[in-house]
Amino acid sequence: MWRVLSTRGFEGLTLRAVAAELGASTGLLTHYFPNKRALLSHALEELDRRSAARPRRLAPVDGTPPPPVGLARLRAALLDVLPLDEATEAGNRIWVSSWDVALADPELAAAHAERYARSRVALTAHVADAQRLGELPADADPAGLAAGAQAFVLGLVVQSLFAPAEFPAERQIALLDAYLAGLVA
Amino acid sequence: MWRVLSTRGFEGLTLRAVAAELGASTGLLTHYFPNKRALLSHALEELDRRSAARPRRLAPVDGTPPPPVGLARLRAALLDVLPLDEATEAGNRIWVSSWDVALADPELAAAHAERYARSRVALTAHVADAQRLGELPADADPAGLAAGAQAFVLGLVVQSLFAPAEFPAERQIALLDAYLAGLVA
Numbered sequence: 001m002w003r004v005l006s007t008r009g010f011e012g013l014t015l016r017a018v019a020a021e022l023g024a025s026t027g028l029l030t031h032y033f034p035n036k037r038a039l040l041s042h043a044l045e046e047l048d049r050r051s052a053a054r055p056r057r058l059a060p061v062d063g064t065p066p067p068p069v070g071l072a073r074l075r076a077a078l079l080d081v082l083p084l085d086e087a088t089e090a091g092n093r094i095w096v097s098s099w100d101v102a103l104a105d106p107e108l109a110a111a112h113a114e115r116y117a118r119s120r121v122a123l124t125a126h127v128a129d130a131q132r133l134g135e136l137p138a139d140a141d142p143a144g145l146a147a148g149a150q151a152f153v154l155g156l157v158v159q160s161l162f163a164p165a166e167f168p169a170e171r172q173i174a175l176l177d178a179y180l181a182g183l184v185a
Numbered sequence: 186m187w188r189v190l191s192t193r194g195f196e197g198l199t200l201r202a203v204a205a206e207l208g209a210s211t212g213l214l215t216h217y218f219p220n221k222r223a224l225l226s227h228a229l230e231e232l233d234r235r236s237a238a239r240p241r242r243l244a245p246v247d248g249t250p251p252p253p254v255g256l257a258r259l260r261a262a263l264l265d266v267l268p269l270d271e272a273t274e275a276g277n278r279i280w281v282s283s284w285d286v287a288l289a290d291p292e293l294a295a296a297h298a299e300r301y302a303r304s305r306v307a308l309t310a311h312v313a314d315a316q317r318l319g320e321l322p323a324d325a326d327p328a329g330l331a332a333g334a335q336a337f338v339l340g341l342v343v344q345s346l347f348a349p350a351e352f353p354a355e356r357q358i359a360l361l362d363a364y365l366a367g368l369v370a
Contacts, residue, residue: 007289008289009285009286009288009289010196010285011195011196011285011286011289012289093288096284096285096288097284097285097288098285099281099282099284099285099343099346100194100195100196100281100282100283100284100285100286101194101196101285102347103194103278103281103282103346103347104192104193104194104196104197109347112347113347113348116344116347116348117348117351140363141363144359144360144363145363147344147352147360148337148341148360148363148364150340150344151337151338151339151340151341151343151344151360152333152336152337152340152364153336153340154336154339154340154343154344155335155336155337155338155339155340155341155342155343156333156336156340157340158284158336158339158340158343159301159332159335159336159339161284161288162287162288162294162297162298162301163298163301163302166302167332174329175329175332175333175336178325178326178329178330178333179333179337179367182364182367182368182370183367185367185370
């Protein structure tokens with residue numbers, strides 16, 4: 001399902017295509033997933049799980065220094081969103097793919113809105129830490145800054161998916177760093 | 186078609202739904218549009234046309250002062266992207282809706298990539314003007330700045346569509362202005 005979604009999108013997601021990838025019968029699949037929406041819901045939950053389980057840029061590992069805080073942590077959290085390698089590109093492809101259906105489906109829309117709101121809360125905390133550390137201007141509104149940062153990386157995801165040759169990993173990182181430099185100033 | 190796309194998205198776009206909106210038969214529609222993709226392609230072209238024809242924030246009108254240049258023009262061009270009213274929200278809903286199909290369809294993907302590249306070229310010119318006017322730092326890379334600005338507004342579009350109550354027009358504008366203030370600094 002993951003492979004089908006990340007290459008053909010939700011529009012190309014059919015029980016038949018997933019069954020073919022699995023080498024299973026369509027009948028077996030319908031036993032678990034009655035329709036496309038059920039497949040997508042499951043894919044998004046799986047994406048959440050993988051996302052939470054994947055080694056973060058800042059996960060503490062035995063023997064390594066403690067994870068960064070403040071601006072460095074904000075940067076790491078934003079980098080975690082970007083399609084910097086094949087796996088994160090596939091994951092982002094699935095997110096973008098889900099927006100069409102989600103916007104027309106109140107339940108999926110609410111789940112997405114909550115995901116983004118949760119992410120803004122986390123980013124706001126990093127911004128506030130950075131302000132306490134004197135890394136970001138104390139007079140800026142942390143929630144506004146977090147919302148802006150989230151908008152920036154989401155839009156960069158879309159641009160990068162459509163024009164991967166123009167937005168290789170190093171350019172995405174450079175653009176993010178230029179954006180963060182603007183916040184600092 | 187516009188109404189169907191803007192409320193139900195591409196996933197909800199069927200010849201039958203469009204025929205119902207039109208009060209026409211499905212047969213009449215298939216005469217013009219053999220499939221969903223043809224409908225979407227037409228919708229995107231129509232969106233381009235409406236977008237080009239709609240009164241811009243900076244269109245010169247007889248008797249009004251000349252359109253702004255530099256930073257003010259960059260700001261106006263970015264504001265033109267945002268879902269600040271019902272019409273631009275509906276248009277943006279259709280764009281976001283098209284991303285899923287477009288990413289899986291080389292021809293649509295190329296058309297989208299070209300649209301965004303064209304828009305970056307226009308934004309880059311405004312940035313360069315603003316630099317010449319001393320409104321933006323002369324040492325910044327204009328193309329990078331334009332790509333960042335485009336990412337920012339695209340991401341803000343997505344956030345606003347999912348959480349319209351959290352991102353009313355005035356907040357979108359305030360976030361954009363805070364972003365621009367960061368570029369100036």
